[in-house]
Amino acid sequence: MARVYEYDVFISYQREGATVPAWVRTHFYPRLAELLDDNVDHQVKIFFDDGIPGGTNWPLAVRTALLRTRILLPVCSPKYFLNEWCLAEWHSMARREKLVGLASLERPQGLIYPVIFCDSENFPKYAKDRRMQNLKPWNLPYPQFQDTVEYLGFHREVERIAIELADLIGRAPEWRPDWPVDTPDPDPPRTPTLPRF
Template sequence: MYEYHVFISYQRSSPTVPVWVRNHFYPRLRELMDDLVDYDVKIFLDDQVPVGGEWPELAREALRRARILIPVCSPKYFNDEWCMAEWRSMEKREALVGTGTREWPGRLIYPVIFSDSKNFPEFAHQRRMRSLKTWNLPYPHYQNTAEYIDFHREMERVVEELVEIISQVPEWCSEWPVEEAAPVLPKPSKLPRF
């Protein structure tokens, strides 16, 4: 059965994206969803994996048990093996349930733009995305600015759409596909070989 309503996918090695997700996107998403629905909202964020936990396996299982995927898109997101495995997994699930059909017109991937959508690959441009790049400042004190109210209002619109999408997600299937990320090979040494 489903365990999570949302799985947040983002490029973890970025100096700004993870900070923004933790400082702004995740907390606003969680509190606004909690205010809007009558169930306990469960959102998977990779920092919930306990120290010593088997991160790849726990993340794959969380993805299998998540209703929808929210990719936080930046140009490097689409070069990250883990991010692409998460995207492709949910894309395959959409294909299995026939997304965009009369029987089920919904979708399971809800992409948000963190930065620079011009350099996204063609397959990403085929999806409508919600741009949040106007509010992509990662700093905690950004919450104390007048502009942050606009971010909050935009997140309210995001949450209203997400709640509608979540309500239409098909029944859970134990066979939902989960793609594997290719192993990361060590970079070649820059030192000369003797």
Template sequence: MALVYEYDVFISYRRGGGDAPDWVRNHFHPRLQRLLDDHVDYDVKIFLEDSVPVGGKWLQVIRDVLQRARILIPICSPKYFLDERCLAEWHTMAKREEIVAKEGVAKVGPLIYPVIFSDSENFPGYAHERQMRSFRDWNKPYPQYQNTVEYLDFDRQMTRMVEELVAVIEQVPPWSSEWPVETPSPEPYRPSKLPRF
């Protein structure tokens, strides 16, 4: 295992169901990659689960990559916080923040940069404690979305985000082999607020 960071960003999102995976692949990840590359003087490496090769040991690859990523960008929806893999990714980086804070490393800020994909009302309390960047108004998964006028607003929002991300990435503490990988259990499903007939 390398003794340094390998990835600048780890994009965390719920893989099954919903529009978030397509939105991440079609719009968020490609635009993030290009904008970050335009804003820094080094080659930016972003991890997306699609990078795991066929036949690779998926869980072990994810654990290794997560430990060697500088920051986490979770794509948040209510079901994100019920997914075991997503929780492991979030809590792993939150634990790293705790460790770094205890060590008193100067100028170290958050290592989690949450993005709201949909419905933030149903996020757990620990998620509400963090400032998040909302993309609810631009969460269209379809490839042709790039050809709309509204996409220009999405691009402006992405540019603002990347300007903040560059500063976040620059303040990341030195890599440590001692950082743990957390595996918490999801909270139980909450009952629906809709009336039953």
């Protein structure tokens, strides 16, 4: 097992549905990757589960990536806070913050850097307590969005986010092999259906 961080940022998002995954894949992830890479002195590495090869044990890959990531970047929507994987990712990083005394009265900056995809009125209090970056004005998942004037505003906002993330990455605590990583309980095995005679 690696004894250092492997990823700078872990993008946590609601994987069900069409809008959020399409937006992350088409617009947010590619812009963030290139703009963050421009603002750090090493080759930036972002974990985005769309790149997990077929046949991989997905829960194990996600768990391992989270263990080896410096900063969690949740893409928040109301359904994000109902998804057991999203909650496990958020709470794993919150437990890490607690272990090292971050997101506390003495050191309010943490390791969770949330962005708002939509809504935000229905987020839980622990999420609302965090300063979130509002990307609602640019949450269009369509590829044609890149050809609009509004996309320049999106680019500038992601550039600002990349600069803040670069600072957080530089201040992340030293990697520890005992970082807590929560994962949802596996689904119970299905009862086989036997034909009735």
